[in-house]
Amino acid sequence: MKSFFFITALLICLLSALTAPAQERKDENHKFNIEEINRFHELLHPVWHEQYPKKEWTRIRSQAGEFVSRKDAIMKVRLRTKADNRAAVEERRQAFGAAVDAFARAAKSGSDDELSRALAEMHDRFEQFTESLK
Secondary structure, three states: OOOHHHHHHHHEEEHHHHHHHHHHHHHHHOOOHHHHHHHHHHHHHHHHHHHHHOOOHHHOOHHHHHHHOOEEEEEHHHOOOOOHHHHHHHHHHHHHHHHHHHHHHHHOOOOHHHHHHHHHHHHHHHHHHHHHOO
């Protein structure tokens, strides 16, 4: 009986050790070399993964100003990109900025459905923009 508990505990420890590096790699995929982008992502992540699925519209609306502030910081940053990629990156940055502004407008006076669509668009544009930086 003791050996059963020992083997079970050992298996649990091994599974924990095996899954931890995968979680660390996942978190590394969402770290950027630009602090302003990291700050935006820190705000976006809980909204997208926790508040949005729970339809916490009032809470999401209350953060619109902070999203705009953090977007403004990203728009001011000098991006160090390869010359052949610079135009595409800037185009995606502008689309991202426009999506944040549209989200803020929806947060101020749009319906919950409009806010939902605007948040999804902002998230997608952020992902596209950051993907272009790689």
